[in-house]
Amino acid sequence: MLRTRSLFSSCLTDSLPRQRRLFNTLRPRQPRIRSVAITATVLATVLATGIAIHTALRPRVLLEEFSGYPTVTKTGSDQELISYDEVQKHKTKDDCWVIIDGTVYDVTEFLAQHPGGEGIILANAGKDATKIFKPLHPPDALDMLEEHQRLGPVDPLSMPEVVEEITDEDRRIEEARKRLPPVDAMLLLQDFEDWGAKVLSGTAWAYYRSAADSEHTFNENSNSYERYWLRPRILRKVGSGDTKTSFLGIDTESPFFISPAAMAKLGHPLGEVNITRAAGRLGLVQAISANASCGLDEMMEERLPGQPVIYQIYLNKNRQASEALLKKVEKLKPAAVMFTVDVPWQSKRTLDARAKHVVAPVVEDTEPQLKPSKSPLGVSEAIGGYQDPNLSWDDIPFIRKHISVPIIVKGVQTVEDVDLCVKAGVEGVLLSNHGGRSCDYAAAPIDILYEIRCLRPDIFDKIDVLVDGGIRTGADVVKALALGAKAVGIGRPILYANGTHGQEGVERACQILQEEINNTMRNAGATKISEIVPEMCGPAGPWVGQNRPPYVPNP
Template sequence: MAKVYTYDEVKSHKTPQSCWVILYNKVYDVTSFLRSHPGGSKIILQLSGTDATEEYDPIHPPGTLEKSLPATALLGTIDPSTLPTKVPSSPVKLQSTQTVADCLNLDEIEKLADEKINRKAWAYYYSAADDLVTKSHNNKAYGQILLRPRVFVDCTLCDTSTTLLSSKLKVDIPIFVCPAAMARLGHPDGEKGIAQACAKYSALQIISNNASMTPEQIVAGAGSDQVFGWQLYVQDDRSKSEKMLRRIHALPNIKFICLTLDAPVPGKREHDEREWKVKQSMAGSTASTLPVRSSLQSGSSSTTTPDPLTGPHRITDVEGLGGDTSGGVGNALFAGTAPDLKWDTTLPWLAKHTSLPIILKGVQTHEDVYLASLHAPQVQGVLLSNHGGRALDTAPPALHTLMEVRKYCPEVLEKIDLWVDGGIKRGTDVVKALCLGAKAVGVGRAALWGLGAGGTAGVERVLEILKAETETCMRLLGVGKVEELGMQHINTRVLERDIYDGPSNLDHRLLDKPRAKL
């Protein structure tokens, strides 16, 4: 019969020599796991001797315990009557009687989610870099474009379907879900719930490298025609990325790799960091953050760090047992992320380990879009993105970059797909991006807010609203099909004032630069 422990018995085991945690009312000895934990040992030691279920559950895929720990690690169960009263992570909110079905737009979805999710989830989903200038500008840029409706056009039929990646992928709406991490922070349905919502609308989903469920769990049960992509953060230890790519190849629904380039180090997300500090002050030394973090930048983005190649806080420093984890959720999601990616080394390495098409995420200048086009057909698309304003504040909105491309190197629009994300709140935003030449438009926070507001049904409502608004906009423009949308349907004169107006940087010195042989 399993031994029953009291909380007092467990809380005395909180050292590297004897480290116990409580998970799902069971007591585990994780001492032997400290040095092999992907996020370093310090986060486990911070939670040692406590009930870590609330911190563990939203960010670890089901089955992780069984795969990571030997059977002997399970010591017994906890007597729940001996557990201390938990300090609430945020003030109790008054719950609205509104449901996701009552929400008429994405702002109302976000408001409803704000009433339901905990403070940590809100801080992570809402946060962006520095003063949130880029986050705000992402949406404002769409408002600077005016539409040009035509009349006496039969708008009875409206087809939002389109094809992507050289017409190889067919979707029913030109709207996809970006790789949004940690979905189970907002709702237990998690990324699987997002997948089910996408299935209903035949929408593309890019699975986050930092998903709170495994890719196998997310795509399980998907129809053969449902399309997924996989987000890749290349790791310092390339063998880990290679192992992950092998897993992805075993999942036929995953059709491409989305290589993320816009966050080699975490941005300074003050809402996220502040929430961590609030919890720290409430919970004392047992305060926690997510158990993964950047190998290059330890702790808070408000403080400097040692030399990443020699400093004592590098995550690969086994003797140091990990470093400071005081940077909040956003700062925590970059465990071992490689900051040294280059055109002439990374793409050839990828070519050895995957034959799937590559989408480059996070491109923010026309020069880099042009360079990406030189690597076709390995690179079949670019996702113009500034990481939702979460990396470098005052970086340009994706619309600015898209207009740069039209100005300096429009020929790339015929060579590779250009997708955009950031700031999408209306179907009119979707249509404006398509008129400028984008093949597809992504939403990240909107899907997470939908999940927080109502689980799978909330994400379905997000997609339903965007699809309906897109159809309404197309009909009022006098357009029946996505491929008919073009520059003749928009007025961009106001936005053009803010577009980069310097040299093209596409001269012979760039063209003659050695490129990888693929």
């Protein structure tokens, strides 16, 4: 089966990933409107506004009257329309135009500033880049361009026809969506992951699930929790209680927050907005990714009154860009900022790299000095090229200069660096190895937490310690809390849930975790978070000899 459409009109149907079109496949399809004529008034309106005419509405007889298209067409309002033929002439590093949502942009000067590097833009130079642009960028991403770089609307009648085949992936997703259980049937966080593998696009799954190199750290993050077991206390009244707590002075209904995971639009067209809404409804804290596919203002506007959020920051190679962002964030007053330091250098994220051709094909050698890329960009590399690899401890005062809210350093991976964070005066640390996506064979965060508990328990009185990575059950959360964490972060499961069921999925995933935390803590003898103490958790096996935790008194 083939679908024929105008490439320009793809901004109406393909501006988000294919899963958007397949997300509601069970809904009755609306019949396409077909017309054999178009009035002069409608045509004039279209030309004046640059609105695309869908293929089904384009009158064949009208198209046949034109033997060619001028470089520039003037409408009744003197607005110039740029022909697609003209756009195609500008596809080199020194002269680069792209079409996004029907507007032609000259991005030549912007190539060196693009956060994802110039390669992905040059791969789409002289073309309509709407389809690849929309899922990876927030709505305000184009605001950074100067007015002279906005050349004007493309002539919709000059856009070429393309024939797109319904792919095997389209069919796979559509069939999987038909079998997808209702959200209430999801009983474990693992259920969302299992179904996410079936219903997400290959690009989305590869980005969400990917980890560094051979993925030893990724696997160890989850497996490490099996090394720590609970020691429940009995005959304690557990008929009432709750999971409310706080960290860095931020109140929350449950001792976990939504980690700053990026690119939620790859899984659902509403992206991170779903996550913001779900967190607000459940009284949870969302850490907003610096690489979110929704705009910061967009997410902030979706908050309920008083809803706290944490904003993640990566420092830009261009410190002026970081300074401008920090000033904007300061005006929005999040509850805290999360300075991410666990990706000092971009690793190969294997699954994402294998799917990279979907995101950015090999760049053509449009100029002799521009060598073709031997390793085209995956999503992670496409969005992270702006990050500064030359971070230092001096960057904490730089952030503090522009921010008045608490600072959390995300990505601390040794006891020694936790101590240095204390000395640097930050309010919180997040033990994290970036979900196993950075340094393969980095230690599991829960192991670092255990080392702090055993070797430097005084640190817990000086700074709020958070932890993420590999947490998949409420029991995992309770273990981390017992060892000293103030709260834990949940990342991938939220992305999977958003991809399978949207906002309802995110809410259900959080409810599952909250239910399991409540059940586990009560069965361990605690009715509130403050009653979850170190003596309740330690290494698996008998607590005798060297296996007995040093913080547990002798019986």
